[in-house]
Amino acid sequence: MKTKVIYPGTFDPLTNGHLDLIARASKLMDELVVAILRNSEKGEPLFTVPERAEMIHEATREFGNVSVATFDGLLVDFARSQKASAVLRGIRAISDYEYEFQMAMMNRKLDPELETLFMMPAEKYTYVSSRLIKGVFRLGGDVTALVPPLVVERLKDKTLATPHK
Ligand SMILES: Nc1ncnc2c1ncn2[C@@H]1O[C@H](COP(=O)(O)OP(=O)(O)OP(=O)(O)O)[C@@H](O)[C@H]1O
Ligand SMILES: [Mg+2]
Numbered sequence: 001m002k003t004k005v006i007y008p009g010t011f012d013p014l015t016n017g018h019l020d021l022i023a024r025a026s027k028l029m030d031e032l033v034v035a036i037l038r039n040s041e042k043g044e045p046l047f048t049v050p051e052r053a054e055m056i057h058e059a060t061r062e063f064g065n066v067s068v069a070t071f072d073g074l075l076v077d078f079a080r081s082q083k084a085s086a087v088l089r090g091i092r093a094i095s096d097y098e099y100e101f102q103m104a105m106m107n108r109k110l111d112p113e114l115e116t117l118f119m120m121p122a123e124k125y126t127y128v129s130s131r132l133i134k135g136v137f138r139l140g141g142d143v144t145a146l147v148p149p150l151v152v153e154r155l156k157d158k159t160l161a162t163p164h165k
Helices: 016-028 049-059 075-081 094-110 130-138 149-161
Strands: 004-009 031-037 066-071 086-090 115-119
Touching: 004 016, 004 075, 016 031, 016 086, 016 115, 031 049, 049 066, 049 149, 066 075, 075 094, 086 094, 094 115, 130 149
Parallel strands: 004 031, 004 086, 031 066, 086 115
Antiparallel strands: none
């Protein structure tokens, strides 16, 4: 049977940590769907959903089995509609564990058939998060080693377009 896996998140924006996980997972799975959660509870995003999708699409072009989708509502419903057998999540540090454990258990409660897979990024990306990237970039910090080159470009475009955001 072919393994189709969903990698859900907000990806606002995609980082090298996300990309590291995508690269590792794409080798193991037949199909990987990077799924952007449309209505996240994180507050006002920096990039629109189409902007985020486009960046992921561009950055994952080299992998033949990675696609991009968007979803709303319950992850288990989306996974079922996609006929996916598992969900991929990343664990950076102990601090990720508690939340991820709860979500995995809740998702299992909602759909016992859906597995959650955890992967760890390369050590050099263990502290990278979208939130931190946005914060550092806003203050003029160099993030070029931590996000794909096209994300750096889009971050610059955003700052030029909305200097006070
Ligand atoms: N650097 C990273 N290494 C491994 N996994 C990561 C990394 N960054 C995010 N992930 C994982 O990717 C998934 C989607 O995460 P999410 O979209 O919240 O990204 P994030 O970088 O944590 O963004 P934010 O700072 O907005 O929460 C989660 O499972 C998260 O743990
Ligand atoms: Mg996060």
